[in-house]
Amino acid sequence: MSESKAGQRDETAKPRRRQARGERRIQQLLDAAASVFCRAGYTSASTNAIAREAGVSPGTLYQFFPNKEAIAVELGERLTRQMQETHGVVFTPENATLPLDELLDTVLDPMIEFNCANPAFLTLLHSADTPGNFLEEHAAVHDSIRDRISDLIGLRNPALSPERRTHIATMSFGLFKAGLTLILDHEGAEREVYIAELKTALYGYLAPTLGTGRTSARL
Template sequence: MAPPNRYRARKQPKQPRAAETRQRILDAAAHIFAEYGYAAGTTNRIAEHAGLSIGSLYQYFPNKDAILRALMDAHVDSGTRLLGQRLSDGLPQRLDEVVRMFVRATIDNHRDDPGLHRVLFEQAPRAPEFLARLHELERTAVEMTARLLATHPEVRVVDSDISARIVVATIESLVHRLLTAPTAIDPRRVEDEIVILLTGYLRHGLEP
């Protein structure tokens, strides 16, 4: 018999009241993880903050790892929806405005609770299935970016595929690192600096 997946939540609630209770648990967990960190963010603390008994919490999640997985998925889902909304009207024509659209969407997805994002992606374990999902999303983002770079008239890079990987990794890593840093940085300044950095790189490229 295969061991149970500790990252798997129990069945998704179908009734509105049950769905509301599940969301209360996730909201409480977000607060507790941000305040205490992952190691000290126990299910007892989460249940207490949610105003529930520990038994009620376990009806929805078998442990805090499953709660963590749900929070991580919610973060990724939110980012995917946000970017989709920004892309629904099409891409701007100017390269710097295209870069800004992607940078701003990434910043907006990290803006609400930097402390929680630091816990989720630096302190806590990640389920193998979640890592696979992240890798697939990154692959898709790189492919889309490579197609854009290969056709945009302002781009002067030599290898669109490699440059696409650099662009995607730069946006994600710099936004996460700078917005979740203990010393806060104005998100508008972060946005402007990353746009300048990447636009200059893409416009001038490197000689073969």
């Protein structure tokens, strides 16, 4: 191999290595920010606290993010994408045919797991000072989830009007969010109790309209 070709390959590899190191550093800072936001709240969090949590200097942090708001936006965008990926695999026509208790397990468990693993998501969502970019994107995802719940309901009971499906979907999502707050406020066995209570509440609400057994939803 000629020296020129070897040199070109080396020069191509260097930017990739720098890019990979930069991405790892960004993720390190975002993980640190998530911890600080959960512990101190978004409003009270500072870039200095985030840098300390990440084990880097403030100067290193500023190489990647100009301020706390930029960190929150990037963290919120990444968590929103993860949430969309989680939801994308549960709202399927095949799942709509499951017995109601299995359907609730299939839909709720990944959503609960995501929020328990990423408490910073709700911390940002509930902060009055969270950058509007994140809130706007979340609102769009919220509407999308409600629409997919409505579609799932329609598959189980095609006789329902679009308006009725929307009302049931909105109420079901509201019950989920209320129950999720209690779930995240507890740990261990108590958390499992509230997960079970949430499923019981949704089962009782949905059963009269959607039935409890396996269905022959149109796929």
